[in-house]
Amino acid sequence: MERKKITFDSFIRGAIVCAVIIGLLILLKRLSAVLLPFFIAWLAAYLIYPLVHFFQYRLKLRNRVLSIFCSLLSITIVGAGAFYLFIPPLLEESIRVKDLLVEYFSNNMSGGNVPQKLTEFIRDNVDTHMLATLFNEKDLFSALKEAMPGLWKLLSTSVNMLFSLFTFFLILLYIVFILLDYESIAEGWPRLIPVKYRDFVVRLMDDVKDAMNKYFRGQALVALCVGILFSIGFCIIDFPLAIGLGLFIGALNMVPYLQVIGFIPTIMLAILKAADTGQNFWVILAAALAVFAVVQIIQDVFLTPRIMGKITGLNPAIILLSLSIWGSLMGMLGMFIALPLTTLMLSYYQRFIINKEPIYKAHPSETASEDRGNRTKS
DSSP: OOOOOOOOHHHHHHHHHHHHHHHHHHHHTTTTTHHHHHHHHHHEEEEHHHHIIIIIIIIIIOOHHHHHHHHHHHHHHHEEEHHHHHHHHHHHHHHOOOOOOOOHHHHOSSSSSSOOHHHHHHHHHHHHHHHHHSSHHHHHHHHHHHHHHHHHHHHHHHHHHHHHHHHHHHHHHHHHHHTTHHHHHHHGGGSSSSSHHHHHHHHHHHHHHHHHIIIIIHHHHHHHHHHHHHHHHHHTTTTTHHHHHHHHHHHHHTTTTTGGGEEEEEEEEHHHHHHHOOOOOOHHHHHHHHHHHHHHHHHHIHHHHHHHHHHHOOHHHHHHHHHHHHHHHHHHHHOOOOOOOHHHHHIIIIIIIOOOOOOSOOOOOHHHHHHHHHHHHO
């Protein structure tokens, strides 16, 4: 294979492209506080649009404004109902688990039917005195600030901004305006691209759209169903913090296979239940693992095939890496645009570096001109 020579002209063009990309990333980071509400609104509009389409075309509400209003009202009602059903028992369970933790570590992990080797392992590797005093609310927040200053600053800044009244209404306005012209935006943006590069850009964005359908619509719906199933299963076996643990594992399921992290709090909660009730630890853990197995079977056999079809998405390791890198570079905004940008780069690499697809197709007028030129030379 003949290697392409690097000329001074191509080197300058490459340097300019790199400088432009770096400049755009710096600009995005500087404007992240302004752009974050827009990206949140765009993501929300992207998720809400199927519901708007359902109201407008399936239920024959021809007025787009009325369809948007019904969609937002439906989401508000469902959210309020979920808040009413889940938050009070979740708070009650959290207080109960906190009391169990304080009692367990204050009593030097004695009592209950916890295996002696497991108790000795925890006693040898965990500072029980520190944990016994940590769960005071003031001490807990202080410890979080000292242990994770960067993450604490990111979360506190983001939460303060997201929950400010002005930002909330700004995001709501963005959502409404985007949904009003969603089809024209989604179908009309290719006209802004020069004809020479239009096919190239459209192919890349189609790949991004497919990935987003998987990880923002399909995977989010699967994660919600999995979280609800885990919560129901843990409630059936009377597991501590059943709703909170179930929803936590469901949220982890946004990244495939990451729900295995849920085994760590599950084992700890099984220890607390055994210490509190005197039941056999292995029986409690076996019941929890049975919930994991049943939910996993339901997910693999019914949920994933019906909601997402054939799994062809990004590798979970790439998802975690992209979230970490873009989140570190651009904060909360970087985490919102991590998957689209990563998908865009991988698609470009696969299509135009590995498969060597042409970056642009010649316009018919250009082809005709070349044919006339060739005929004239001949």
